[in-house]
Amino acid sequence: MSRPLLRIVNKTGPGRRFPRLVLTGLLAVLHLLSAAPSGAQPAVRQVLILQSFDRGTFPVDHFTSDFRVELDKRATEHVNVVQVVVGPRGSVAAPDQAIVDYIRSLFVDHPKPDLIVTAAGPAAVFARKYRQQLFPDTPILFASVDRRFLDEAPLGDNETAVAVDNQFSGTIETILRLLPETRQVFMVMGSGPLGRFWRRELESQFGRFRDRLTFVWSNDLSIQEVLRRCTSLPEHSAILYISFGADAAGTSFPDERLFAELRDTANAPLFAGQSVYLGSGIVGGSLLSIDDMSRDTADAAARLLHGAAPKSINVPVRLPGQPAFDWRELQRWGIPDSRLPPGSIVRYRAPSLWSAYRSTVLSAMGVLAIQSLLIIGLLYQRRARRRAELESRNNLALAADASRRLTMSALTSSIAHELGQPLSSMIHNAQAGRMMITADRATLDTMGEILSDIETEGVQATQIIDRHRTMLRGHQLDTKPIDLHVVIHESLALVAHEMGTRQIEATVNLSSRPCIITGDEVLLQQVMVNLFMNAMDAMTETPPARRRVTISTELRAADVAVSVRDAGSGLPAQIDGALFAPFVTTKAHGLGIGLTITQTIVEAHRGTIDARDNPDGGATFTVTLRRSGTQEIRSGPASVA
Amino acid sequence: MTLPKRPRVLIAEDHPGVAKAVCRMLSLECDIVGHVADGRTVVDAAQRLQPDVIVVDLNLPHVHGFEVCRQIKHDNPDARVVVFSAMNDPDIRRRSLEVGASAFVCKGTGDLLSTVRRLCDD
Numbered sequence: 001m002s003r004p005l006l007r008i009v010n011k012t013g014p015g016r017r018f019p020r021l022v023l024t025g026l027l028a029v030l031h032l033l034s035a036a037p038s039g040a041q042p043a044v045r046q047v048l049i050l051q052s053f054d055r056g057t058f059p060v061d062h063f064t065s066d067f068r069v070e071l072d073k074r075a076t077e078h079v080n081v082v083q084v085v086v087g088p089r090g091s092v093a094a095p096d097q098a099i100v101d102y103i104r105s106l107f108v109d110h111p112k113p114d115l116i117v118t119a120a121g122p123a124a125v126f127a128r129k130y131r132q133q134l135f136p137d138t139p140i141l142f143a144s145v146d147r148r149f150l151d152e153a154p155l156g157d158n159e160t161a162v163a164v165d166n167q168f169s170g171t172i173e174t175i176l177r178l179l180p181e182t183r184q185v186f187m188v189m190g191s192g193p194l195g196r197f198w199r200r201e202l203e204s205q206f207g208r209f210r211d212r213l214t215f216v217w218s219n220d221l222s223i224q225e226v227l228r229r230c231t232s233l234p235e236h237s238a239i240l241y242i243s244f245g246a247d248a249a250g251t252s253f254p255d256e257r258l259f260a261e262l263r264d265t266a267n268a269p270l271f272a273g274q275s276v277y278l279g280s281g282i283v284g285g286s287l288l289s290i291d292d293m294s295r296d297t298a299d300a301a302a303r304l305l306h307g308a309a310p311k312s313i314n315v316p317v318r319l320p321g322q323p324a325f326d327w328r329e330l331q332r333w334g335i336p337d338s339r340l341p342p343g344s345i346v347r348y349r350a351p352s353l354w355s356a357y358r359s360t361v362l363s364a365m366g367v368l369a370i371q372s373l374l375i376i377g378l379l380y381q382r383r384a385r386r387r388a389e390l391e392s393r394n395n396l397a398l399a400a401d402a403s404r405r406l407t408m409s410a411l412t413s414s415i416a417h418e419l420g421q422p423l424s425s426m427i428h429n430a431q432a433g434r435m436m437i438t439a440d441r442a443t444l445d446t447m448g449e450i451l452s453d454i455e456t457e458g459v460q461a462t463q464i465i466d467r468h469r470t471m472l473r474g475h476q477l478d479t480k481p482i483d484l485h486v487v488i489h490e491s492l493a494l495v496a497h498e499m500g501t502r503q504i505e506a507t508v509n510l511s512s513r514p515c516i517i518t519g520d521e522v523l524l525q526q527v528m529v530n531l532f533m534n535a536m537d538a539m540t541e542t543p544p545a546r547r548r549v550t551i552s553t554e555l556r557a558a559d560v561a562v563s564v565r566d567a568g569s570g571l572p573a574q575i576d577g578a579l580f581a582p583f584v585t586t587k588a589h590g591l592g593i594g595l596t597i598t599q600t601i602v603e604a605h606r607g608t609i610d611a612r613d614n615p616d617g618g619a620t621f622t623v624t625l626r627r628s629g630t631q632e633i634r635s636g637p638a639s640v641a
Numbered sequence: 642m643t644l645p646k647r648p649r650v651l652i653a654e655d656h657p658g659v660a661k662a663v664c665r666m667l668s669l670e671c672d673i674v675g676h677v678a679d680g681r682t683v684v685d686a687a688q689r690l691q692p693d694v695i696v697v698d699l700n701l702p703h704v705h706g707f708e709v710c711r712q713i714k715h716d717n718p719d720a721r722v723v724v725f726s727a728m729n730d731p732d733i734r735r736r737s738l739e740v741g742a743s744a745f746v747c748k749g750t751g752d753l754l755s756t757v758r759r760l761c762d763d
Contacts, residue, residue, distance in 0.1 A: 416727065416728070417700065417727050417728060420727030420728075420748055420749065421656045421658065421659050421727060421748075422658060422659075423748075423749055424659050424662070424727055424748035424749040425656070425658035425659045425661070425662040426662070427662075427748075427749045427750075427751075428659070428662035428663050428665070428666045428748075428749075428753070429662040429665060429666075431666050431751055431754075432662065432665040432666035432669065435666065435669050435754075436669065439669065441669070450665065453658065453661060453662065456658065457658050457662075460658070497700070500700045500702065501700060503703075503705060
């Protein structure tokens with residue numbers, strides 16, 4: 001390796017950075033003073049680290065800090081580390097010899113180093129070159145060094161290495177795999193001997209890609225020019241970062257700043273060979289793991305400090321590891337996952353909704369689950385309520401059917417009489433007709449009149465049968481707009497004969513206007529018949545001359561009140577408050593469910609029923625029902641018999 | 642030759658259809674001297690018209706047929722009253738005779754004319 005590799009680069013001229021070397025030296029001396037051996041203190045091991053670059057180069061910075069941490073873990077004795085930058089990104093403007101002298105001066109009055117570790121290629125070359133002046137008896141460990149830097153001479157007896165093989169040709173293969181149309185690779189590398197070294201090495205390696213790719217080298221450019229070119233590279237270009245250090249103008253440029261610039265401005269995807277760059281803007285590939293190298297070096301250093309012979313330590317050359325990629329860069333450059341090599345690791349993948357908002361999603365799902373359960377519960381409750389309502393409605397229908405049949409059963413004799421009238425009329429008309437024919441006194445007019453009367457009476461009989469059959473038939477609640485006056489007349493017709501038999505006079509005072517409500521015609525007829533029968537039953541002890549039932553309707557703004565007033569004995573005091581309770585009755589024959597059913601039917605129509613004693617005797621039952629908004633009613637009221 | 646005397650009949654019936662049919666049938670052999678539909682007017686009509694036979698429906702408005710029958714018989718023990726009812730019940734038949742009716746005829750049977758004729762022949 002040529003001498004320039006070890007030259008300290010300082011664009012501001014010799015001596016400008018010398019104070020930094022002094023500061024490093026002072027710190028090192030303080031380390032040494034604090035570690036001075038004494039009889040009471042445990043042994044302290046001295047480690048001299050020769051570093052290739054000043055701070056700002058990702059791989060070396062990362063390696064050095066990791067190595068010190070890993071060495072502390074492994075060392076059984078206290079370790080003092082003296083770290084001196086000797087490489088080309090120069091901390092000093094002094095010639096190599098000045099650096100050598102400086103290093104030696106650090107150990108003049110102190111124990112010499114127990115181990116020398118070089119970090120990266122330039123430091124290794126420097127150490128080998130000045131081996132005889134830099135503690136030739138001290139074992140030396142060349143760490144984090146590309147094997148090519150050690151190719152000049154075999155390792156000596158007191159030397160060992162943790163070397164790597166930067167296979168940049170593998171990175172080119174990765175570029176072609178991911179971006180098969182790539183035609184040009186812009187090689188970003190520093191200037192000076194390090195740049196020239198890598199260009200020479202890589203031009204040799206990349207010869208096999210000559211047919212497909214053009215390589216543009218930046219080692220002779222200023223950093224500004226490098227960055228500018230990266231913003232306007234031709235289509236199908238890629239950028240491969242090797243190592244920078246300082247540009248052609250001698251300006252050093254920390255990796256962090258360089259990568260930030262490239263990431264923001266470059267118009268082509270960026271690649272590099274070390275794992276520490278993943279996440280800084282490179283797409284990825286098979287990368288050398290600096291972590292692994294730090295651990296290998298710490299292992300070897302610990303063994304050397306324990307007295308192991310350097311020749312006994314053979315660490316295999318480290319190669320790039322499992323391919324790893326930055327998902328953000330893959331997305332940015334439109335590279336599909338399908339092009340990645342098998343077994344690739346993709347990092348920095350945008351978190352899924354689940355991983356990014358797991359707690360929020362879980363909370364939302366929890367809330368949704370609770371809400372769903374509540375909805376299910378409410379639906380179940382609603383269903384149960386509707387079922388109960390349906391059951392209640394069926395029960396009401398059943399009870400109403402039973403009660404209605406009971407009432408109609410009580411009216412059997414009146415039904416017989418009512419039906420007997422038109423039948424009797426028909427029979428007598430038929431007898432008269434037959435006699436006229438027999439006596440030869442029949443005329444067409446007379447016979448026509450007789451037949452017409454028979455037909456009329458037949459129709460009347462049919463209406464009576466229909467009216468009673470409706471009341472006897474099983475019935476489900478069926479609401480529609482109806483005229484309550486028609487219901488009252490139909491109900492009166494059903495009990496008319498019974499009233500006559502009991503010598504009860506009915507007075508009807510209905511409002512002049514139709515009384516439209518929404519309700520069930522049959523059930524409301526049952527209500528009326530029940531109230532009429534109840535009124536009739538209440539007047540058993542009333543003298544015939546005073547037996548009167550008065551039916552009235554009062555039309556109000558929102559509702560209608562139907563009252564049934566009797567001249568009976570009044571409300572029974574012994575069942576005060578339980579008038580509408582089931583099975584409560586004062587009658588010798590009766591189940592006591594008539595008024596209960598009546599109340600239930602009225603309430604099913606969202607109405608009310610109440611009863612009160614009249615001031616002049618008897619009682620009045622009043623049913624109040626809501627008036628319907630519509631004036632449409634079913635066709636034609638039936639005639640009142 | 643003198644024609645046989647036609648019975649004079651008063652009919653008390655509140656059902657217009659029945660009343661009309663009965664009048665039509667009886668008028669073939671009888672003279673219908675009157676028809677009333679209210680229990681309160683029957684007794685007065687009977688006194689005024691002096692019919693041979695009074696046909697009385699039981700379920701008359703205001704005054705029941707039995708009461709009508711009792712009053713007619715009270716005013717004129719010789720009056721011949723036929724109780725005419727759709728309720729063919731033995732108790733009603735018995736009670737009709739107890740209150741002074743000469744006969745009970747169930748509506749819808751063919752017995753009314755023959756009963757009137759028989760009562761007039763007696």
